[in-house]
Amino acid sequence: MTKISAPGLAIAVFVSISSSGNNASAFAAPGRPAGVAPTTSLGRKPKSVAEHQHHPAAIPRQRRSISTSVERKMGSQALVYGTAVAATFGMQTLGFALAWLLKTETFYDIFGGLNYLLLALLSAILGAAGDGALLWIDDPRKILVTVLFACSRGWLLLFLAWRAHERKGDSRFDEVLGKNGSEPQAGRFFVFWIAQAFWVTLVSMPMLFVNSSGVRKPEFSPYDVAMAVLFGGGVLIEIVADIQKALWVKRGRQGTFCEAGVWKYSRHPNYFGEIFQWWCLFAFSYSSSENPLGGYADPLWWAGIVSPLFTMQILLNMGPTGISNAEGKNLKRYYDKCPERYAAYRDKTSILIPFVGYAFVPKFLKRTIFFDFERYEYRPPSFEGESKKEE
Numbered sequence: 001m002t003k004i005s006a007p008g009l010a011i012a013v014f015v016s017i018s019s020s021g022n023n024a025s026a027f028a029a030p031g032r033p034a035g036v037a038p039t040t041s042l043g044r045k046p047k048s049v050a051e052h053q054h055h056p057a058a059i060p061r062q063r064r065s066i067s068t069s070v071e072r073k074m075g076s077q078a079l080v081y082g083t084a085v086a087a088t089f090g091m092q093t094l095g096f097a098l099a100w101l102l103k104t105e106t107f108y109d110i111f112g113g114l115n116y117l118l119l120a121l122l123s124a125i126l127g128a129a130g131d132g133a134l135l136w137i138d139d140p141r142k143i144l145v146t147v148l149f150a151c152s153r154g155w156l157l158l159f160l161a162w163r164a165h166e167r168k169g170d171s172r173f174d175e176v177l178g179k180n181g182s183e184p185q186a187g188r189f190f191v192f193w194i195a196q197a198f199w200v201t202l203v204s205m206p207m208l209f210v211n212s213s214g215v216r217k218p219e220f221s222p223y224d225v226a227m228a229v230l231f232g233g234g235v236l237i238e239i240v241a242d243i244q245k246a247l248w249v250k251r252g253r254q255g256t257f258c259e260a261g262v263w264k265y266s267r268h269p270n271y272f273g274e275i276f277q278w279w280c281l282f283a284f285s286y287s288s289s290e291n292p293l294g295g296y297a298d299p300l301w302w303a304g305i306v307s308p309l310f311t312m313q314i315l316l317n318m319g320p321t322g323i324s325n326a327e328g329k330n331l332k333r334y335y336d337k338c339p340e341r342y343a344a345y346r347d348k349t350s351i352l353i354p355f356v357g358y359a360f361v362p363k364f365l366k367r368t369i370f371f372d373f374e375r376y377e378y379r380p381p382s383f384e385g386e387s388k389k390e391e
Helices: 006-027 049-053 058-102 108-129 140-167 186-203 205-211 222-250 269-288 299-303 306-317 322-326 328-337 339-348 381-390
Strands: none
Touching: 058 108, 058 186, 058 205, 108 140, 108 186, 108 205, 140 205, 140 222, 140 269, 186 205, 186 306, 205 269, 205 299, 205 306, 222 269, 269 299, 269 306, 306 322, 322 328, 328 339
């Protein structure tokens, strides 16, 4: 057995302690090599950021943060929609009061057009109040929608005001204003103004949805571009159709019924443009939904569908206006003057959607998806009398 001297033993112990000290120094922060996790004073690894976020104490804070953000966004949308409703019904009530005092309907359509422009302005201003929302001037999506909407409603304002001036009034209001010798009816006259308030509010829903949104999407997707172009196309079709019809009237209604321009491919292209643009704006507004699951899960986006549906209801089914007013018994003037020529035009020309080849469309499709319903047909008085006898 080898003897170890005291000095040698001391040296050996020193080397052993030094080696152990070097291993322990690996846990010290200043000399910790890369890839070795630090420990706490108890020798446990510290929790990562993800672990802290999923810690039971952190979850309520996250929920409160999300809830607060959602409440702010909902508050902004409620502000825009609430202000729009209040402004619209207030403006139409004021219009009714002035019109009733003056016993005139002259500015009925003007109030409607101005109301649309007011909603576009208010929603553009108030929409920037949302949590994280961009200013209107910094949001290309809101700028595009507001400008196209203002062009559409600005044209409607100008056209209806010009038409009322040309016609020296609106015969729809003769009875309620007592112009035909009857007693004036304030209640019924007020109904016209409230109906216009509903019309303005409901048609504006997609525009209000976009302008009240806090979504930040500076770039347009191909879907956005397509819907915006189609929306602008619908506005353009309506404007062109109105101008072509007005020029035809100015020239003395040559040919008895209008076949100028787009009227050669649709019997009511102006109404098509009006309906089509609101379907496109509703579709465009999908991308402005703040719902994480997308617009299809957003009730407020779905509420915007009332814009095109309400427009279709007015223009397709309401008797005092739209296609129901233009067709049916009001076709008598055409069938009296040129029955064969008008019947041929009617057979080959779509009632609403402009396109070529309508004469070859099966009748059951005309009566359904093309909206050329049987109730729009002209029935001579003798035919109606025979129908009543059969009943």
